[in-house]
Amino acid sequence: MLLTANKNLNIGNMSIENIIAEAVSGAVTALYGLECQPSSVVPQPTRKEFEGNLTVVVFPWVKAARKAPEQVAREIGDYLVANEPAVKAYNVVKGFLNIVIEPTYWNKVLERIAGTENYGSRTATESDPLVMVEYSSPNTNKPLHLGHLRNILLGYSLSQILKACGNRVVKTNIVNDRGIHICKSMLAWQKWHNGETPESTGIKGDHLIGDCYVDFDKHYKAEVKELMAKGMTQEEAEAASPLMLEAREMLRRWEQKDPEVRKLWETMNRWVYDGFDQTYARMGVDFDKIYYESDTYLEGKEKVLEGLENGVLYRKDDGSVWADLTPDGLDHKLLLRSDGTSVYMTQDIGTAKLRFRDYPIDKMIYVVGNEQNYHFQVLSLLLDRLGFKWGKDLVHFSYGMVELPEGKMKSREGTVVDADDLMAEMVSGAREVAEAAGKTDGLDDAQKAEIAEIVGMGALKYFLLKVDPRKNMTFNPKESIDFNGNTGPFIQYTYARIRSVLRRAAEQGLNIEDYGDVVPNEKEISLIQRLASYPSVVQEAGRSYSPALIANYIYDLAKEYNQFYHDCPLLREENVAVRSLRLQLSGVTAEVIASGMALLGIKVPERM
């Protein structure tokens, strides 16, 4: 089974939630003779405006008990106080039973968390599922943009989360390195950029190729316009454009493995990959295995022909090969053109074949935009028919588009937000803010640069990951991404501040002594309670494929800690036990922040 749960933090063998769930279920059975599974009782954190730590909704039992909700709640509350040592008191508001946990219980919870290595995650063993996550999937004719950033960050973060949930994860990338688009760039390079290299121009390789592509489009458009002025329709003009004909010819030569074309292709692709590698490195992401469509597109054809022999697919009179998906409520789908060449779908089948050959995949996750929902619905059915055991339940991690205030980004209108530019802006912005606030005084240039890099990239990543991945989101290039409020830097700052206090505590020789008998205050309890829920948040994020859950959780944690920090002295606290509790609480909070941020692929600075 994928994503086995390792539930909340245990006390003895049980989390406080489970203790309460067991006790409530026992109460319901004892009081009303009802069968009640502990798993059906889900205590939730009590809302701030009420007294208590955990709340149980009693409405489900009201009918069978034949009593008013308030009375049912009181009866269960009395039972808990009498029979469950962890329960100190309770209060009832309508059908809500608010339970107060014995305060010193929380100290044990904190101790347990502090003593848990890699708190919140589980290391995979050989018997755990092998999950392959595909993300990034760039074309080689243009540099990465904001949409890719969301894709890449989601894919990387998802991989981290799945690992933390105890899966073996293989991160993969499929590079679309062949086809007419790359020929266009190659042609434009020959015509208008001949001799230029990333070294000679100082332009990053992927950007240089992108410039070529833009030039092709510019000249091509001009040609079409000219031909239309001579009386052709747009369609005719597009077909007759000498540039387009040349590009098609180049593609033919590429497919025939013409040495000259292949050499140029390899050279230019190398430039692009060097450029992409720089971008990936700055983002802090990586891949375990990269596939290239130039290697996989022929494999797909073979697999399709195999399907034809098995009678899973059919051939039309003109020679084209199709799948009849009408039994599944979809349409007919083309898999090989009448000239025998592959389409997009065929390439994905070929890639799947190679991957399956390379790895014993239990689950395949494709991180691809929601505009391709239909494609993946079809792919799943086809892979299943063609005999891939994981085809039926492949996961299309379908994320929403990043839009500008005016709508979609359009390369033709030059509104595409370039990934490298944006990262550079974020980092320099972070540096300006730090210098303006006098935060960088006394640091050398390398330190300043390192902190700016961590903070600027943190702001960008958090901005893109805090939103529910399924939803479209808006990015306004005119307003730079914030460093205040619900942001990455806010969380990073909280971490840096804790680390700073802990450094001072160490300097002053303040150690953590026994704090078992301290009665924690409200803020401390609520922080411990939140820390205790971290593992279940990680599990839920893995189950529902949502880095946003982690982001929201860490934000709430940081906010809660900042309130605590504001109200409760640490170093100045005279009572050794109380101070120890607070130092421990701070240390654990810092660890959980760092751990959660790592799941998002975000670094945390020791000072900022």
Add this chain to the structure above:
RNA sequence: GCUCCGGUAGUUCAACGGAUAGAAUAGAAGUUUCCUAAACUUUAGAUAGGAGUUCGAUUCUCCUCCGGAGUACCA
């Protein structure tokens, strides 16, 4: 046309069917002889519209309206 996704404060985002719908930002007003003010506190402001299921609906069902995407022998 058909299919899918979305519509929550001015704006950007939250809310396993649970309490008085939370944050942030922008606005107004405060906190620094004190462990980092990228912080903290106070304040004002929203579920597109209509039916239904339910003790209880932003959440589930149906209808209407408004956005977005897909429906290629493009990728």
